[in-house]
Each structure stands twice: as C-alpha cells, then as structure tokens.
Amino acid sequence: MSIKELINAINSISPDNIKPIEMQSEGEIEELIDALNRLLIALQKKTTEATKNLEDKNFTFYAINYATKLIGSTLEMKELLDIAINMLLEIAEMEKGSIMLVNKDISELMVEVIKDFDEIKDPSKKIDTHEEFLTRIIKEGKPFFSNETEKFQDLGDGLGANVKSVLSIPLMGKEEIIGVVNLYNHLTNKELTHDDLNIISILTSQIAVSIENARLFSQIKQFFFNTVKALASTIDAKDPYTYGHSERVAQYSLAIAEELGCSLKEKEDIQLAAMLHDIGKIGLPDEILHKPSGLTDEEFEEIKRHPLKGSKILEHIKELTAIIPGMRHHHERFEGGGYPDKLKGEDIPLIAKIISVADAYDAMTSDRSYRTSLGSDEAIKRIKDCAGTQFDPKIVNIFVNLFEKDNREL
Numbered sequence: 001m002s003i004k005e006l007i008n009a010i011n012s013i014s015p016d017n018i019k020p021i022e023m024q025s026e027g028e029i030e031e032l033i034d035a036l037n038r039l040l041i042a043l044q045k046k047t048t049e050a051t052k053n054l055e056d057k058n059f060t061f062y063a064i065n066y067a068t069k070l071i072g073s074t075l076e077m078k079e080l081l082d083i084a085i086n087m088l089l090e091i092a093e094m095e096k097g098s099i100m101l102v103n104k105d106i107s108e109l110m111v112e113v114i115k116d117f118d119e120i121k122d123p124s125k126k127i128d129t130h131e132e133f134l135t136r137i138i139k140e141g142k143p144f145f146s147n148e149t150e151k152f153q154d155l156g157d158g159l160g161a162n163v164k165s166v167l168s169i170p171l172m173g174k175e176e177i178i179g180v181v182n183l184y185n186h187l188t189n190k191e192l193t194h195d196d197l198n199i200i201s202i203l204t205s206q207i208a209v210s211i212e213n214a215r216l217f218s219q220i221k222q223f224f225f226n227t228v229k230a231l232a233s234t235i236d237a238k239d240p241y242t243y244g245h246s247e248r249v250a251q252y253s254l255a256i257a258e259e260l261g262c263s264l265k266e267k268e269d270i271q272l273a274a275m276l277h278d279i280g281k282i283g284l285p286d287e288i289l290h291k292p293s294g295l296t297d298e299e300f301e302e303i304k305r306h307p308l309k310g311s312k313i314l315e316h317i318k319e320l321t322a323i324i325p326g327m328r329h330h331h332e333r334f335e336g337g338g339y340p341d342k343l344k345g346e347d348i349p350l351i352a353k354i355i356s357v358a359d360a361y362d363a364m365t366s367d368r369s370y371r372t373s374l375g376s377d378e379a380i381k382r383i384k385d386c387a388g389t390q391f392d393p394k395i396v397n398i399f400v401n402l403f404e405k406d407n408r409e410l
C-alpha cells in the first residue's frame, strides 16, 4: 500500500478528524509505516475471527432449527427416540448412547432405546432409579460430563463397560424430569465447550417436549381404539355366538399385515377396519341376524347390504376414510361375483382381501347357532381350497404359513 493510498483510506474513514502531520525526524516515516502495517495485520486477524464467529453462529442456528424440525416431525414414540439418539450422538460427537424414560406408575427408569456400533436396539429394560448416579442427575436436573468413568461403569443400559467419557443429560418435561439421555465416548480430542452443552441442552428440551406430545398422542389414539372396540362389541353382542368376533378378526388381520411388511399406519387402518367390518349389521333385525338357517332371498339381500350400510355410517368421519374400503369390500370374491360391487382380483383393495380371509377363519372356528366350530385344521383346509376363487391366493398363502409356522390356534 502506498502512503497516498493510506491517506485516502484514512480520509475515507474520518475525514473531519485529519490534522496536519508534522515530520520531526527522517526515520519517522518508516516507523509510521511499520506501526500501520502492524495495525493492518491485527485488524485483518480480528475481521477473520469475527467472520468465523458469525459463520459458526449461523451454522448453529441452522443446525438447531433443522434438528428442532426433525424432532417435531413425528408423534410416534419409537421413531422419535431413534431420531433423538442419532441426532444427539452426531451433535455431541460421541460414539454410543441410550435414552431412559421415567415410568411414572412405578417410579423407575426404562431404557427405551440404545444405539451401539451404529445399531439401534429396542431394549425396554427397567432400571432401579435408586442407582446413586441417576438419582443425582434426576434430582439436580443438570447435565453431567465425566472422564472418570470407573465410577459409573454401568448406568443400566449395558453400554458402560470400558468407556472413556460419559455425558448424561436430564430430559426436562413441562413439570418434572421425564428421563435421562446418556452419551458415551467422545470421538474427537476436542473438549466439549460451554456452547456445545448449551446446544445439547436446547435440543434435549425440545426432545422432552416431543416425548410428552408423543405420549399424549398415544393416549388419544388408545382412547380412539378403545372407542372403536366398544362400538364393534355392540355388533358382536347382538349375537352370543359372535362374542369377540371383531377383535379376533382384527388380531388375525394384523398378523397378516405384519407378514406383508405394512407400515404402522397401514397396520392401524387394517386393525380398525377389521374391528368395524360388520358395523353395518347394527340396523339388522335380530330375527334375521339370529336365524339359524333357511333365510329367505329377501332376508339374504338385507344381510348383503351390511358392507354398504357400514360404509355409510362411517363415511363422514375423516379419520376413518382409509378404512372404508375394508368395510365395503370384505365380501367381494377374488374370482368376482361377491358383493356389493362384484369386484375381481387386484381391483379388490388389499385391506378387504385381508379381512375376508381373517373373517372366514374366525367364522369357521367359532360355534354358531346352526353348527359347532369346524376346528382350525378344517378351517385352514377350506380356506386353502378357496384360494383363487373366494380369496386372494397370496393372502391365503401368508395366512396358512403363519398358522403352520407357529403351529398354533391363530
């Protein structure tokens, strides 16, 4: 930089404060240039540091924002805990860890998720909260970091052996501590800073809120399932021979759905549809419903209307839209000719094809007013005989395999 350029730079910063410079000796110019060069280097260093701090803060802000969105993206407890442990290990740069939740009813901790060697495990192990270390974390409600791990060899999650460091963070709910996160073995030589702990604390607070929301969601869902169960039992109760029918059909349908690898939502829909599949029978007169045999054509036509009636009853409930096809089509036949729509093959919704097999099996293995139970083996044989005509052969195959694999009364 020339002196002229320097003068211009100074002028541009504070032109009003520039006073005339009087030179006292020959060496002063060199000294001045030296001093100014040192100032310039110091200023450049400060600017670089300030930019880096700003970038770090921006990165932290975006990381927290992203992490918060991810944590809030699910209300399913298992999924939430998997996301939480993965995220905390990544942010804290630690190797393995676990999340324990306080079981309110029995005042103990349950290990809900473990991540060890990149593998997520689902242990549900109970821990005695009298364990000195855990009690301290819960009582004090503060994060705890230690390199002296010999004192805390086992926190009950099975990860404590031979660890080099442990970070335990309480999960603060709205009113009380609802659990503890344990993270083990720092992967880098970098020490955990105050900022790192702050970020981890912010995220664990978010995780705790999400856990409480997930618990609430699960309670509401359970209430909804119980209401549906009660509704279904009103149908079963109309006939002493069909007591528990809907619940058993739901149980068999769920077993088939699990074998098919259905998602959690699909499995819930299948269970609900199976529980409510005959809800349309609610308006059927008892004398038709209980008639042991010899239904007139008219009476049979009346019975055949129950899938449509059931669909009509529930069509206005938005939350149940996905289950309507299961109710409407559970009496379709795979080769066609069933009711109400005479659908055929792949046109029949999967949910209905599953319920159809489960319904038939339960009907055959229950006593009826006109006959006693056929027994499991005979029922399975008849279902196999109807693969491709009444039932989808794929579903029959899965159901028969389930039955034979476990060799149990399904």
Ligand SMILES: [Fe+2]
Binding pocket: 277, 278, 306, 330, 331
């Ligand atoms: Fe039915």
